Amino acid sequence: xxxxxxxxxxxxxxRGQQVTLSCSPISxxxxxxxxxxxxxxxxxxxxxxxxETQRNKGNFPGRFSGRQFSNSRSEMNVSTLExxxxxxxxxxxxxxxxxxxxxxxxTRLTVL
Amino acid sequence: GENVEQHPSTLSVQExxxxxxxxxxxxxxxxxxxxxxxxxxxxxQLIIDIRSNVGEKKDQRIAVTLNKTAKHFSLHITETQxxxxxxxxxxxxxxxxxxxxxxxTRLSVLP
Numbered sequence: 001x002x003x004x005x006x007x008x009x010x011x012x013x014x015r016g017q018q019v020t021l022s023c024s025p026i027s028x029x030x031x032x033x034x035x036x037x038x039x040x041x042x043x044x045x046x047x048x049x050x051x052e053t054q055r056n057k058g059n060f061p062g063r064f065s066g067r068q069f070s071n072s073r074s075e076m077n078v079s080t081l082e083x084x085x086x087x088x089x090x091x092x093x094x095x096x097x098x099x100x101x102x103x104x105x106x107t108r109l110t111v112l
Numbered sequence: 113g114e115n116v117e118q119h120p121s122t123l124s125v126q127e128x129x130x131x132x133x134x135x136x137x138x139x140x141x142x143x144x145x146x147x148x149x150x151x152x153x154x155x156x157q158l159i160i161d162i163r164s165n166v167g168e169k170k171d172q173r174i175a176v177t178l179n180k181t182a183k184h185f186s187l188h189i190t191e192t193q194x195x196x197x198x199x200x201x202x203x204x205x206x207x208x209x210x211x212x213x214x215x216x217t218r219l220s221v222l223p
Contacts, residue, residue, distance in 0.1 A: 033210065043156075043201060043213040056210040090155065100146060101211065103155040 001027055004093050004104035012110045018079040021107045025072050025093030031055075032074040033101060034066060037088040046089075049074055050097050078109075086111045114139040116204050118214030125192050126222050133217045135202035136184040142206040145185045147176060150216075151198045159200075160187070192221045 005024045013019050025032050034046040045058035049068035066076040072093075078085055088108050092101035115138040125131050135145075146161035162169045162176045162185065169176050173192075178185040189196055202214040 042215040045210050048210050100158055105155050
């Protein structure tokens, strides 16, 4: 099976802009979680979707949002970008919320 | 909510020696504990996991032990090799919540 894929792999934006990141899970996986990874903060949970419903949300401002489509693909959106949003954004998929998560390669976002 | 601590933050060992990384968690309801290895510039990869009904699990040179009473679990790597050099993350999960990751341990295996 193909692994988790994320697009784009790299993004450069300026402050105030918005960005949309995409994640395609492993075929058959219905759960997608998003994480922000920075050198100082490690892996921080953003949100989790299962069957198009948001199950959990981490402690991030409302500028961070996401959704999941009927084919389990997921997108996350960050509006009004700030310098501190520069990070590697990882998504992970699993068959269901209780199962092992498999990570995508990440999207590296740089905000100038 | 769950809180996961991980120690040490950095670890250097000589090739062939053993390495041990320990994580503690706060939520006694957590029942699934995976370990991920992340090499520089790559995605985290699952290397081993354990569920709360098991005390120990081994896979070749890697083992994980779980002490539910003390709420800690550890990763053991024996006969370390240079390719074991990476950042290792532990995580804890309980039903109805999300995965919570430890801050990571940077392991360096010196030749």
